[in-house]
Amino acid sequence: MSQQQKDQKDIFSRLSDRGEDVIGRISEIPGAQKLAETAQQLKDRMDETQRKLRGLDALERRVDALERKVDELSKPKRSSSARKPAAKKPAKPKP
Numbered sequence: 001m002s003q004q005q006k007d008q009k010d011i012f013s014r015l016s017d018r019g020e021d022v023i024g025r026i027s028e029i030p031g032a033q034k035l036a037e038t039a040q041q042l043k044d045r046m047d048e049t050q051r052k053l054r055g056l057d058a059l060e061r062r063v064d065a066l067e068r069k070v071d072e073l074s075k076p077k078r079s080s081s082a083r084k085p086a087a088k089k090p091a092k093p094k095p
Contacts, residue, residue, distance in 0.1 A: 026032050
Protein backbone atom coordinates (compact mmCIF):
# COMPACT_ATOMS: atom_id res chain seq x y z
CA MET A 1 0.00 0.00 0.00
CA SER A 2 1.41 3.40 -0.94
CA GLN A 3 1.85 6.26 1.49
CA GLN A 4 -0.90 8.26 -0.25
CA GLN A 5 -3.43 5.41 0.17
CA LYS A 6 -2.52 5.13 3.86
CA ASP A 7 -2.95 8.88 4.34
CA GLN A 8 -6.32 8.77 2.58
CA LYS A 9 -7.47 5.88 4.76
CA ASP A 10 -6.30 7.82 7.78
CA ILE A 11 -8.34 10.85 6.73
CA PHE A 12 -11.49 8.78 6.26
CA SER A 13 -10.94 7.03 9.59
CA ARG A 14 -10.52 10.32 11.37
CA LEU A 15 -13.61 11.80 9.68
CA SER A 16 -15.70 8.79 10.64
CA ASP A 17 -14.47 8.97 14.24
CA ARG A 18 -15.27 12.66 14.43
CA GLY A 19 -18.72 12.07 12.93
CA GLU A 20 -19.46 9.45 15.57
CA ASP A 21 -18.30 11.82 18.30
CA VAL A 22 -20.53 14.61 17.00
CA ILE A 23 -23.53 12.32 16.77
CA GLY A 24 -22.86 11.12 20.31
CA ARG A 25 -22.62 14.67 21.67
CA ILE A 26 -25.61 16.05 19.76
CA SER A 27 -27.93 15.13 22.60
CA GLU A 28 -25.92 17.39 24.90
CA ILE A 29 -26.56 20.47 22.76
CA PRO A 30 -29.38 22.65 24.14
CA GLY A 31 -32.44 22.43 21.92
CA ALA A 32 -31.14 19.43 19.99
CA GLN A 33 -33.90 17.19 21.35
CA LYS A 34 -36.56 19.71 20.30
CA LEU A 35 -34.93 19.94 16.86
CA ALA A 36 -34.94 16.16 16.49
CA GLU A 37 -38.62 15.97 17.51
CA THR A 38 -39.54 18.72 15.06
CA ALA A 39 -37.65 16.99 12.27
CA GLN A 40 -39.47 13.73 13.02
CA GLN A 41 -42.85 15.50 12.98
CA LEU A 42 -41.96 17.08 9.65
CA LYS A 43 -41.05 13.67 8.24
CA ASP A 44 -44.34 12.19 9.47
CA ARG A 45 -46.33 15.05 7.94
CA MET A 46 -44.53 14.70 4.63
CA ASP A 47 -45.24 10.96 4.57
CA GLU A 48 -48.93 11.62 5.22
CA THR A 49 -49.05 14.27 2.49
CA GLN A 50 -47.44 11.87 0.02
CA ARG A 51 -50.02 9.19 0.84
CA LYS A 52 -52.84 11.66 0.28
CA LEU A 53 -51.38 12.85 -3.01
CA ARG A 54 -51.08 9.28 -4.27
CA GLY A 55 -54.78 8.85 -3.52
CA LEU A 56 -55.59 11.94 -5.59
CA ASP A 57 -54.35 10.24 -8.77
CA ALA A 58 -57.01 7.55 -8.47
CA LEU A 59 -59.69 10.16 -7.80
CA GLU A 60 -58.63 12.17 -10.85
CA ARG A 61 -58.94 9.07 -13.04
CA ARG A 62 -62.43 8.43 -11.67
CA VAL A 63 -63.47 12.04 -12.27
CA ASP A 64 -62.15 11.91 -15.84
CA ALA A 65 -64.14 8.73 -16.51
CA LEU A 66 -67.30 10.27 -15.03
CA GLU A 67 -66.85 13.43 -17.09
CA ARG A 68 -66.60 11.34 -20.27
CA LYS A 69 -69.80 9.51 -19.34
CA VAL A 70 -71.61 12.79 -18.67
CA ASP A 71 -70.44 14.14 -22.02
CA GLU A 72 -71.72 11.02 -23.78
CA LEU A 73 -75.08 11.19 -22.02
CA SER A 74 -75.53 14.91 -22.64
CA LYS A 75 -75.09 14.55 -26.41
CA PRO A 76 -78.44 14.45 -28.25
CA LYS A 77 -79.30 10.94 -29.32
CA ARG A 78 -79.76 10.40 -33.02
CA SER A 79 -82.64 8.17 -33.92
CA SER A 80 -83.90 6.88 -37.25
CA SER A 81 -86.76 9.35 -37.24
CA ALA A 82 -85.45 12.75 -36.44
CA ARG A 83 -88.91 14.33 -36.18
CA LYS A 84 -91.61 13.55 -33.74
CA PRO A 85 -94.79 12.10 -35.25
CA ALA A 86 -97.65 14.55 -35.58
CA ALA A 87 -100.16 14.49 -32.78
CA LYS A 88 -103.36 12.67 -33.65
CA LYS A 89 -106.50 14.69 -33.88
CA PRO A 90 -109.19 13.61 -31.47
CA ALA A 91 -111.88 11.52 -33.11
CA LYS A 92 -115.21 13.25 -33.66
CA PRO A 93 -118.09 11.62 -31.86
CA LYS A 94 -120.69 9.99 -34.10
CA PRO A 95 -124.08 11.71 -34.17
